[in-house]
Amino acid sequence: MLGIFVIVTTEILPIGLLTSIGADFAVSDGVAGLTMTMPGFLAAVAAPLVTVATARVDRRLMLCVFMFLLAMANFLAAAAPGYWLVLVSRVMVGITIGGFWSIGAGLAERLVPSASVGRATAVIFSAVPLGSVLGVPAGTLLGDVAGWRTAFVVMGALTVGVLVMLVLVVPPLRPVGAVRLRVLGAALGGVRTRFALLLTFLIVLAHFGAYTYVAPFLERVTRTGDGVITTFLLVYGAAGIVGNFVGGARVARCPRAVFGLAAGLIAVATLLLPVLGRWEAGAVALLVVWGIGYGAVPVASQTWFAKAVPSAPEAASVLFTASFQATISLGALVGGCVVDRASPSAVMVLGGCTAALMALTVGAHAVGARQDADRLTKG
Numbered sequence: 001m002l003g004i005f006v007i008v009t010t011e012i013l014p015i016g017l018l019t020s021i022g023a024d025f026a027v028s029d030g031v032a033g034l035t036m037t038m039p040g041f042l043a044a045v046a047a048p049l050v051t052v053a054t055a056r057v058d059r060r061l062m063l064c065v066f067m068f069l070l071a072m073a074n075f076l077a078a079a080a081p082g083y084w085l086v087l088v089s090r091v092m093v094g095i096t097i098g099g100f101w102s103i104g105a106g107l108a109e110r111l112v113p114s115a116s117v118g119r120a121t122a123v124i125f126s127a128v129p130l131g132s133v134l135g136v137p138a139g140t141l142l143g144d145v146a147g148w149r150t151a152f153v154v155m156g157a158l159t160v161g162v163l164v165m166l167v168l169v170v171p172p173l174r175p176v177g178a179v180r181l182r183v184l185g186a187a188l189g190g191v192r193t194r195f196a197l198l199l200t201f202l203i204v205l206a207h208f209g210a211y212t213y214v215a216p217f218l219e220r221v222t223r224t225g226d227g228v229i230t231t232f233l234l235v236y237g238a239a240g241i242v243g244n245f246v247g248g249a250r251v252a253r254c255p256r257a258v259f260g261l262a263a264g265l266i267a268v269a270t271l272l273l274p275v276l277g278r279w280e281a282g283a284v285a286l287l288v289v290w291g292i293g294y295g296a297v298p299v300a301s302q303t304w305f306a307k308a309v310p311s312a313p314e315a316a317s318v319l320f321t322a323s324f325q326a327t328i329s330l331g332a333l334v335g336g337c338v339v340d341r342a343s344p345s346a347v348m349v350l351g352g353c354t355a356a357l358m359a360l361t362v363g364a365h366a367v368g369a370r371q372d373a374d375r376l377t378k379g
Contacts, residue, residue, distance in 0.1 A: 004127035006159045009135025016140030017148040025083040030336035040329025042094025047322040050099040059173035066100040067163040074156030078149045101321040122248025125299040129240030137234040192308035200301045200323045202358035208331030210351030217344035222283045236291040243295020251303045259300045260362035263355045265293025271352030274345035
């Protein structure tokens with residue numbers, strides 16, 4: 001959980017520092033958004049390749065290697081004299097995300113008794129909203145007080161601490177059921193897997209297409225100061241923790257309902273932000289709704305993939321990681337194009353429409369499943 005926490009925080013840290021990074025290197029918000037685009041694309045490629053290439057290596061050793069790489073990436077970003085070196089550091093972050101997530105996301109069943117796997121998975125994925133509630137606001141505050149480079153130095157130091165804890169606390173984890181490309185290919189052939197890919201693509205595209213540019217929205221539309229933005233992101237992250245644990249508690253029994261409700265909440269929040277987000281009270285209320293919705297998304301997506309490929313849990317984690325990260329980068333890229341050519345409000349509307357489409361897709365799937373069940377019963 002701590003490993004994923006520092007990864008998630010490092011990955012989305014530029015969201016709160018986007019305008020500072022752009023100003024330092026004299027690039028636009030959209031170009032600065034490449035710091036979000038690069039890790040996702042690299043993670044999507046690294047997830048299958050690194051997992052297959054290291055399939056016979058002790059999983060704890062690989063987790064430690066990825067933590068070391070992440071620490072170096074943070075220190076490189078902090079010291080970068082040019083924007084291109086910041087992007088190189090984000091490539092290193094992407095490789096770390098692809099490898100660590102693919103291994104770590106599915107480890108719950110090897111670390112706890114079978115009866116506790118669901119709760120343990122929710123604990124692991126609590127790192128996602130925790131990265132928002134603690135990491136991003138704290139990083140934004142550090143950036144405001146001491147400069148954005150200091151935020152990356154602190155993240156590098158925290159990553160070294162997690163590396164030490166992995167060495168001392170996590171037991172050796174010999175590879176079990178080594179992932180091969182043919183296993184991934186077979187998993188991709190399943191209808192449930194392809195549907196999981198579709199749902200994950202739509203909801204992650206909606207979220208990150210909009211959330212990557214939430215700081216410019218709050219600055220330009222809500223017209224809040226830096227300190228208030230940090231507070232708003234803190235409130236959003238706290239709501240995300242609630243959404244993660246509520247969704248984690250219910251997703252095993254009703255994954256479709258959890259996924260669809262999460263998409264609906266994100267759609268409502270982002271579509272209303274350009275209207276109600278002009279006032280601080282409206283913005284913070286909608287960020288709470290948004291946080292609760294997105295908090296349930298990672299655990300719902302991972303659970304859906306795990307149920308689609310029950311015989312190969314690590315393969316399910318690879319597919320989850322690759323699809324999730326590729327869509328994060330695509331969302332950030334699309335959102336960057338929109339924000340540079342239109343406005344932050346247009347990004348919110350685009351994200352809301354995409355989330356609404358995902359909710360409708362889940363609803364259509366539920367109706368189809370119910371009709372199939374009725375036909376079987378009558379038959």
